[in-house]
Amino acid sequence: MSAYKRNWYNSFRNCFFSSVMMICDSLETDLCKKGIALLYPYSISSQPPIGLYIQNNLNNIVELLNTSGIYYNACTYQKNLSEALIRDLNEGRPILLRIDCFYDSMSKFSYGRIHAKHYVTVTDCDIQAQSFHIIQHDYANETKYEYRKIRFDDLEKCYYGGNLYFRDQEATYFWFYKASLNEKLYTKNISYQKLFAEYKHAVEALEQFLQFFMVCVTENIAREHMELFAQSYKGILRIKNEIALFYREQFGDAHELTKLNMRIAALWNIAYEIAENRQLLNDELRTSVLHIVEREQELYSILEKSFY
DSSP: OTTSOSOOOOTTOOHHHHHHHHHHHHTTOOHHHHTGGGGSOEEEOSSSSOOEEEOOOGGGHHHHHHHTTEEEEEEOOSSOHHHHHHHHHHTTOOEEEEEEGGGOTTOTTTTTTOOOEEEEEEEEEETTTTEEEEEEEOSSSTTOEEEEEEEHHHHHHHHHHHHHHHOOSOOOEEEEEEOOHHHHHHHHHHHHHHHHHHHHHHHHHHHHHHHHHHHHHHTTOOGGGHHHHHHHHHHHHHHHHHHHHHHHHHHOTTSHHHHHHHHHHHHHHHHHHHHHTTOOOOHHHHHHHHHHHHHHHHHHHHHHHHHO
C-alpha cells in the first residue's frame, strides 16, 4: 500500500476519475493531473435557443492517460477473479475494479437496496487472511476515501453480482502500466492530436459565442435569452471553480496552472453576474469577458508545453 499516497481526489465526485488519479500517483506521474482541464471542453448547443456549456467528457481520460504515458488493459472476468487479482498484484500492476454496491455490506446507503456501479482500487492482498486491501469511499462519509479490507468471497460477490445485474458491454477489470519509450512515442501523437484538437476547437467556439453574447447585451436584444445565458454560465462557473480547486489542492497556490485556472473562474463569475443581473456592458466588463478567451488560449499553450 505504500505506493498509494493519502491523496484522495474528491473534487469532481466521480469514483472512476478519483481512482485513476490515485493510480497515476502510484505510477509516479503528474502529467495526467496537469491535463485535467482538457477533459472539460466548451460546447455550443446544436438546437435553439443557443447556449454554451461544458462537456463532462471523462471518456477522454483514456487519451489523457495515453498522452501521459500510462496505458491499461481492460476485460471482464466471469470466474477466477481472486486468482487474477493476486497474479496482477504480484506483478506490481495497479488494479481498478467495477463492483455493485448492492452486494457490499460496507455500503450503508446501497447494501441490499440500490444497484450502483462503483469503482475501487485494489492495492494489496493478504493470502493468510483471505482478504484484499482496497481504497474506496469509507461509507461513513460518502465522499471520503479510505483503506479497508474485504474478504475474497465478499469482493467476488460484489464483482460478479454487478456483472450479472448490469449485463452491459463495459469492461469491469482494469490493470494499469507505464508504457515503454517506444510504445509511448507511437501512441502519444494520436492521443495528443485528438485531445488537444478538441480543446482548441472548443476555445474557438467559445470566442464566437462570447462575441454573440456581448452583442446581445450591448444592443439590448434577445433579453428573453438572458435567463438561459445565466443558467449556462452558472454551470460553467461551477465546473471552472472545481477545476481551479483541483489544481490548487494538487499543485499549490503558486503554481501557474492554479493561478491561471483561478483567474479563468473569476472571469466567468463576472460573465455570470452580467447575465444574471442583466447588466449593461462598460469597457471594463467587456474587457473582462474577452479575457476569458485569452486566458483559455494561455492555458492551452501551457498544457501543450507541459506534455511536449
